[in-house]
């Protein structure tokens with residue numbers, strides 16, 4: 075079996091832009107595999123489908139097999155020759171026909187061998203999907219699917235490069251689904267497909283679909299692409315991608331077209347009901363619904379199929395861009411307005427447990443500002459992470475804390491720690507304010523009157539021993555938790571210094587809580603933003619640069635050595651195999667397969683220390699995969715190493 079070598083190029087939480095190998099070329103994900111009619115000429119010729127954005131197609135092995143002439147042709151010349159297409163092809167096994175018509179005239183063994191013989195890139199064995207079953211029927215289908223999987227694996231031709239899909243059956247019976255997934259994850263499959271979701275989607279039961287994807291992502295190794303079998307409606311793509319789906323297939327573009335249905339990300343329209351086309355793809359922009367209705371039936375179907383595919387790939391393009399920008403959830407929110415049952419499913423995503431699942435896979439920063447435009451945005455994994463870090467990593471330098479809304483201005487000579495009461499993040503110490511996304515965000519909430527009272531109480535409880543006084547200004551003074559005094563009675567003194575600010579950022583970023591032997595620095599400030607740009611010792615040795623886009627520190631050689639000495643192993647570290655030591659010292663990036671272990675508290679975007687298993691310092695770089703992912707992947711770059719000529723192997727042995 076050819077290895078898929080799936081790797082991630084960009085991500086936002088569990089959603090990802092990735093790529094994997096097949097015998098006939100690379101597949102970029104997330105993507106849609108248009109279903110091709112295996113017997114009759116396809117309504118849209120394959121070259122036109124590719125032009126619309128497809129990089130892999132799917133057809134049906136059972137139907138190819140059933141037609142004797144076609145069967146003989148593909149066995150002789152291969153499937154790619156038959157379809158006159160040299161790119162990646164996936165085939166389904168006939169399981170769908172089994173679900174629809176109750177029986178198929180082919181065995182699991184035969185259809186396995188047939189797919190190998192006609193050189194498909196990705197095949198499926200004859201699993202047992204169930205459309206509308208009782209719990210017992212779903213359980214039985216899982217039992218049979220597992221038996222068939224075992225039989226299929228025994229009968230595979232190991233010389234062939236066919237990649238195989240492990241179907242996840244069980245549908246709404248979550249126990250059965252879990253049993254199926256737990257079995258499949260241990261077996262040699264390159265891709266997994268969540269089956270039996272079409273009936274759920276036909277009933278608008280998007281919540282059940284979300285729960286199936288959620289369970290899949292918890293069980294199936296994260297390096298295997300996940301296909302949501304039978305999901306071809308663009309309205310659902312953003313939500314599914316957000317949860318980590320990589321592949322869709324669409325027969326919908328034709329099936330809907332034949333019923334004169336026009337797909338949109340806002341739902342489905344009947345051609346008869348349309349006065350305007352809500353789309354400006356190359357097909358729609360040329361004509362009007364009224365014109366189209368006057369055409370021959372076949373032309374209407376062709377037009378609708380073309381538009382349906384175009385709008386689907388357009389949505390995937392938008393999804394990929396929002397993943398890069400860290401804004402996919404905003405698109406999910408927008409799509410949730412298309413159907414109340416979709417909104418129900420999206421609301422389910424806002425539960426704390428879901429945010430906790432997503433948090434380890436969420437980068438520290440994105441190129442664009444984070445948008446908070448809906449109360450549901452408050453469950454953003456970045457918010458959850460920040461709130462936890464304030465409670466666990468914040469180190470006071472002053473005895474008094476002052477909490478107040480943005481509109482409440484304070485004298486500049488208070489010798490206090492000043493916090494903003496923030497409608498999204500709860501509380502933000504002034505010295506952390508420039509860190510992404512505390513400054514780099516837009517929220518529609520009124521900044522004065524919305525605040526998370528429970529979180530503020532939690533903060534006060536956590537820090538009441540560390541401050542002598544915590545005063546709150548400008549919010550509800552009746553609450554017994556808030557002690558307020560006249561501002562005049564707070565003694566003036568020296569405010570937080572630049573060196574204290576820097577130490578505070580070190581606490582946020584690296585979890586540092588003691589600053590022993592850390593020198594006093596002098597700072598250079600940006601003329602444009604007035605924020606810290608870099609810092610060095612009083613005798614001019616540079617120790618760090620502040621990343622402009624997220625205000626985190628890129629440590630220079632001396633700070634790296636200091637962090638290495640004062641952060642206990644394995645904190646802040648990526649531990650690599652001994653035989654790649656010299657590559658790392660040369661500044662070459664570290665691939666996932668060479669990583670032995672990683673501090674699990676690290677996050678994508680963190681500046682990390684690279685060491686060998688003796689904790690000898692080898693280099694530094696930026697973490698590119700989450701610690702939870704690294705052990706599963708081989709091809710992806712785990713750490714983008716920074717060139718440091720002055721760090722030599724083993725020179726800094728402790």
Ligand SMILES: [Zn+2]
Nearest residue numbers: 353355358381
């Ligand atoms: Zn269109």
